[in-house]
Amino acid sequence: MKVHDLTTPALLVDAADLTANLADMAAALPGPRCRPHVKAHKTTALAKLQAAHHPGFTVATIREAEGMVAAGLGDDILLANEVLDARRLGALLDSGDARITLAIDSDETLAAAVAGGIREVVVDVNVGLPRCGVAPEKAGALADRARAAGLTVRGVMGYEGHLMLFPDEAERAKHTEECMAKLLAAHADVGGELISGGGTGTYAVNTWVNEVQAGSYALMDTAYTAAGLPFRQALTVLATVISVSDGWAAADVGLKSLGMDHGNPTVPGGQVWFCSDEHTTFAPAEPVSVGDRIRVLPAHVDPTVALHERMQVVEGEEVVDTWAVDLRGW
Amino acid sequence: MKVHDLTTPALLVDAADLTANLADMAAALPGPRCRPHVKAHKTTALAKLQAAHHPGFTVATIREAEGMVAAGLGDDILLANEVLDARRLGALLDSGDARITLAIDSDETLAAAVAGGIREVVVDVNVGLPRCGVAPEKAGALADRARAAGLTVRGVMGYEGHLMLFPDEAERAKHTEECMAKLLAAHADVGGELISGGGTGTYAVNTWVNEVQAGSYALMDTAYTAAGLPFRQALTVLATVISVSDGWAAADVGLKSLGMDHGNPTVPGGQVWFCSDEHTTFAPAEPVSVGDRIRVLPAHVDPTVALHERMQVVEGEEVVDTWAVDLRGW
Numbered sequence: 001m002k003v004h005d006l007t008t009p010a011l012l013v014d015a016a017d018l019t020a021n022l023a024d025m026a027a028a029l030p031g032p033r034c035r036p037h038v039k040a041h042k043t044t045a046l047a048k049l050q051a052a053h054h055p056g057f058t059v060a061t062i063r064e065a066e067g068m069v070a071a072g073l074g075d076d077i078l079l080a081n082e083v084l085d086a087r088r089l090g091a092l093l094d095s096g097d098a099r100i101t102l103a104i105d106s107d108e109t110l111a112a113a114v115a116g117g118i119r120e121v122v123v124d125v126n127v128g129l130p131r132c133g134v135a136p137e138k139a140g141a142l143a144d145r146a147r148a149a150g151l152t153v154r155g156v157m158g159y160e161g162h163l164m165l166f167p168d169e170a171e172r173a174k175h176t177e178e179c180m181a182k183l184l185a186a187h188a189d190v191g192g193e194l195i196s197g198g199g200t201g202t203y204a205v206n207t208w209v210n211e212v213q214a215g216s217y218a219l220m221d222t223a224y225t226a227a228g229l230p231f232r233q234a235l236t237v238l239a240t241v242i243s244v245s246d247g248w249a250a251a252d253v254g255l256k257s258l259g260m261d262h263g264n265p266t267v268p269g270g271q272v273w274f275c276s277d278e279h280t281t282f283a284p285a286e287p288v289s290v291g292d293r294i295r296v297l298p299a300h301v302d303p304t305v306a307l308h309e310r311m312q313v314v315e316g317e318e319v320v321d322t323w324a325v326d327l328r329g330w
Numbered sequence: 331m332k333v334h335d336l337t338t339p340a341l342l343v344d345a346a347d348l349t350a351n352l353a354d355m356a357a358a359l360p361g362p363r364c365r366p367h368v369k370a371h372k373t374t375a376l377a378k379l380q381a382a383h384h385p386g387f388t389v390a391t392i393r394e395a396e397g398m399v400a401a402g403l404g405d406d407i408l409l410a411n412e413v414l415d416a417r418r419l420g421a422l423l424d425s426g427d428a429r430i431t432l433a434i435d436s437d438e439t440l441a442a443a444v445a446g447g448i449r450e451v452v453v454d455v456n457v458g459l460p461r462c463g464v465a466p467e468k469a470g471a472l473a474d475r476a477r478a479a480g481l482t483v484r485g486v487m488g489y490e491g492h493l494m495l496f497p498d499e500a501e502r503a504k505h506t507e508e509c510m511a512k513l514l515a516a517h518a519d520v521g522g523e524l525i526s527g528g529g530t531g532t533y534a535v536n537t538w539v540n541e542v543q544a545g546s547y548a549l550m551d552t553a554y555t556a557a558g559l560p561f562r563q564a565l566t567v568l569a570t571v572i573s574v575s576d577g578w579a580a581a582d583v584g585l586k587s588l589g590m591d592h593g594n595p596t597v598p599g600g601q602v603w604f605c606s607d608e609h610t611t612f613a614p615a616e617p618v619s620v621g622d623r624i625r626v627l628p629a630h631v632d633p634t635v636a637l638h639e640r641m642q643v644v645e646g647e648e649v650v651d652t653w654a655v656d657l658r659g660w
Contacts (some may be wrong), residue, residue, distance in 0.1 A: 007392075007415070007660055037606055060608045081608060082572040085337070105573055108620035130603065131580045131611050132573035161606060230480075240372050242412040243435055243462035250461045252411075255633040257660075261590040261605065273460065275591065276491060277369055277632050278390045278411060281461050289440035291414050302607050303585040306638060309659050327638050330337055330513075330587075 001320040003238065003312070004293060005129070009257040010238040011304075011311040012295065015320060018046070018218060018313075024231060025217050026053035029203060035078060035196065037215030038064055040302050042327035043311060044071035052181065058196075058213040059327075062201020063086050065100055066324040067327040071328035074098035078196060080157055080213055082132050083116075101194075103153050110146050120152045122194055125186040127158035127179035136182040140189025144252030155194030159185035159213070165227045173205035180208035196234060200224055200231070220302040222263045223262040236295035237304070238312075239280065241288050248286050251298050254278045259303025266297040331649040333568065333642070334410035334623060340568040341586040341634075341641040342625065345650060348376070348548060348643075354561060355547050356383035358420055362541055365408060367528060368394055370545030370632050372657035373641060374401035380548065388526075388543040389657075392418050393432055397469060397657040404428035408526060410543055412439045412454065413446075420447020431524075431649050433483050435464040449481045452524055455516040457488035457509035466512040468517025481601050485524030488513035489543070494531030495557045503535035510538035530554055530561070553632040555594045565636070566625035567595070568642075569610065571618050579618050583626050584608045589633025596627040 003012065025034055036050040039060040043065055047057060056076035059065045065077050069092050078101045079089065092098045094117065103124040104110045113121055123143050126133030134142055143153045160179040166172040166241065180197070187195050197211035206212060216224050219235035237258060239251035251267070254275045258265050264272040270282040278298060288294070298304040305311075306328055313321035333342065336433055366380040374397055388405035389395045395407050399422050402490060408431045409419065410469055422428045424447065424511070443451055453473050456463030473483045475577035490509040493659040496502040504539040510527070517525050527535035528606045531554065546554050557644040567588060569581035584605045588595050594602040600612040610626065618624070628634040636643075636658055644649035 009660060036412060054553050082580075084570050084572060084618075106620050109572070126575065130575065131606065131609050133575075135575075238413050242439070244459065245456065245463075245465075248460050250412075252413075255589060255591050255630070256636040259585060259590075260633070261585050275463065278462050290412075290436050300585070303590070303637075306586040307633075330339060 003314055003317050003319060006238055006312060006319065008240040008293070009253040010096065011238045012238050012309045013219065013313050014234045015313050015315050017232040021218050021220065021231045021234055022049055022053060023204070025214060028256055029212055032056060032211055035211045035213050036198070036218070038068065038327060039214045040215030040305070041219055042305055042321050042325050044068060044073060044326055045323035047071070047073050050218065050307055056078050056213070059329055063330050064327045065089060066092060069095070069098040073101070077101070078122065080196070082160070082303070084108065084112045086112050088118025093117060093119065103131050103157055104140050104142070104159045105145065107145065110142065110149060116150050118151065120154050120198060121146055122153050122155050122157045122188065122192070123190050123259070125156050125158040127182045127184050127197070129159060133158060136186040139186035143190040145286050147237055152274045153190060153192050155192030155196065155197035156183055156187045156190050157194070158186070159197055159199065160202060160206070161199065164199050165223055165225055166201070169205065169228060170234060172202060176202050176206050180206060184208055184229060200229060203228055215303050219301050221262070222266050222302070236297055239291040239294050239296050241290055241294060244288060248273060248281055250279045250281050250285050251294055251296065252278060253280050257307055258296070258298050259300040259307070261303060262299035265298050265299055267294060268297070333644055334649050336568055336642060336649065338568050338570040338623070339583040341638045342566045342568050343549065343641045345566045345643050347562035351548050351550065351564055352379055352383060352497070352560045354453050355533070361378040364384060365541045365543055365549070367529070367543045367545030368396045368398065369656060370635070371549055372603060372635055372655050373653050374398060374403060374656055375653035376548060377401070377403050381448065388545070391660055393660050394657045395419060396422060399425070399428040401433050404430070408452065409433060410489070410526070414438065414442045416442050416446025416448050423447060433487055434472065434476065435462050436477065440472065440479060444479050448481065450484050451476055452485050452519050452522070452526060453483065453516065455486050455488040455513050457512045458528070459489060459492055460600060461491070463488060464518045466516040469516035473520040481516050482521060483522050483535060485522030485526065486513055486517045486520050487526040488522070489514070489527055489529065489537070490532060491529065494529050495553055497557055498529070499535065499558060502532060506532050506536050507538070510536060526649060528561060531557055546631050551592070551595050551634070552627050552629050563627055566627055566629055569624050569626050571620055571622040571624060574618060574620050578603060578611050578613050579610050580609045581624055581626065582608060583610050587637055588626070588628050589637070591633060592629035595629055597624060598627070649657055
């Protein structure tokens with residue numbers, strides 16, 4: 001099938017760009033030094049390619065853990081998030097084919113891990129992003145209570161998410177060091193083999209963790225590109241120009257096919273005016289015609305992918321594969 | 331099942347509020363004077379309730395048209411958008427169970443309608459929103475060409491979408507009148523029984539169209555509530571507080587469960603700081619505990635619904651029904 005034959009909107013993944021991104025990350029952080037985060041693509045077919053480079057994965061939801069195990073990718077999954085009902089995770093462990101490590105940051109999430117049948121945890125440490133994570137000075141005591149409750153504590157994690165899009169790499173490195181000092185202090189109290197953190201934005205400057213939870217590097221988006229990261233924009237959203245007026249045109253991609261929290265998408269060679277549910281209105285630099293196909297670059301990869309049922313893998317104008325975005329939902 | 335037993339995040343629809351919204355719209359715009367737009371909820375189970383009040387529906391995508399026909403709701407569907415490949419719509423017509431009217435605004439979309447087997451169209455007129463729609467003075471000639479090509483032209487449509495969230499109703503009414511003057515001028519040239527337009531934001535002030543394409547009124551969101559509309563906030567996203575720190579808490583709803591183009595969601599009794607993929611960080615006014623359930627109000631209903639597989643219909647703390655959001659995708 002040709003790209004032109006696809007129904008729009010359609011998620012396109014450039015096979016060569018994706019392959020290059022995976023290889024570049026594997027060269028920078030080989031094997032277990034990267035624990036790819038599947039929340040950025042929610043696609044087990046893509047995760048299988050990452051599994052050729054890295055032995056473990058990071059997930060954000062129970063559904064993602066279930067899907068990864070079902071796809072045979074459950075050898076070492078870190079659910080880097082807190083959950084209050086871990087029973088579905090315990091059931092995965094009982095199936096015998098999975099190793100799942102769960103983040104905890106409170107006595108409540110510890111109790112949920114125990115009640116759900118979880119055996120291994122990491123202590124999630126607040127390193128500066130106001131979200132989840134126990135205060136660093138309280139991490140050791142929480143680990144002690146987890147061990148007393150029969151859990152294995154594999155180490156710590158801490159996500160410096162507020163630094164991912166810092167445009168200046170030196171600034172990003174300086175602040176990352178400050179955040180990771182907190183994580184290392186917590187690790188000194190907690191123990192365990194895992195010091196997990198980081199992401200695509202800090203993969204090159206976070207030299208303190210022993211595994212980086214990078215996800216966006218595989219497909220990329222305009223926000224990460226603007227932050228100066230070297231990975232290629234492998235993901236676009238194919239659109240059809242459905243209307244052309246004097247000074248602007250409308251394409252059939254909008255709020256239901258593009259994550260908007262990082263702002264408008266980019267239309268190469270055009271100026272985006274605004275998006276509505278099913279449309280992007282843009283001023284084209286060169287004349288466009290009704291029926292033209294364009295490839296729109298999303299500003300934020302993760303919520304964009306979550307809006308699509310499938311990705312089309314393309315080589316030039318050829319569609320070489322179709323992947324289900326099979327880890328959506330909760 | 332109780333609300334507390336649901337996996338979070340979960341879309342909740344308050345049955346009483348929804349019923350009131352549907353009744354209020356039906357009282358204001360009975361029967362064919364409202365042509366409910368299903369893009370706002372993408373749920374045939376909800377559309378069936380609207381069908382008790384109104385004979386026709388508006389859709390934005392071919393997929394929505396297909397799903398509505400499959401659900402037995404295809405008696406009079408207006409696809410209020412331009413498409414370049416209408417073959418799937420023609421196939422629906424050939425099945426014998428559907429009446430589908432398609433918007434056209436150019437010779438290319440006219441040709442696509444003919445090629446796809448469409449029989450009835452409306453001329454989409456640009457009434458001021460820079461998106462789709464032919465210039466009003468060119469609408470009559472396009473209708474003539476459509477009729478010459480064998481199509482039935484049922485009338486005109488024009489969407490004053492840029493006015494929907496004007497906070498002042500008098501201003502909204504004044505600008506709506508200006509927009510609708512363009513639509514009526516076009517209708518004088520085009521003819522046909524349909525003068526279709528408007529939406530939830532202008533349903534009360536757009537007295538020029540003979541059918542209003544309102545969708546958001548059924549479930550509502552904080553943006554429309556802020557615009558002073560009388561409908562009730564029937565839709566919330568159920569979340570679990572998964573982490574509590576000194577000064578803030580994190581709930582398990584974020585960019586993948588909330589449409590963000592109208593900004594942050596609202597946490598009743600709290601101040602939202604920011605959303606990330608799976609989290610909303612907020613400052614609670616009263617202390618909250620890990621494990622608490624909260625109901626978050628989305629800022630924009632349409633893209634929020636598009637992120638969920640299902641809606642839970644609730645009466646108080648009881649889940650009385652589960653509806654598939656079955657019109658997603660393209």
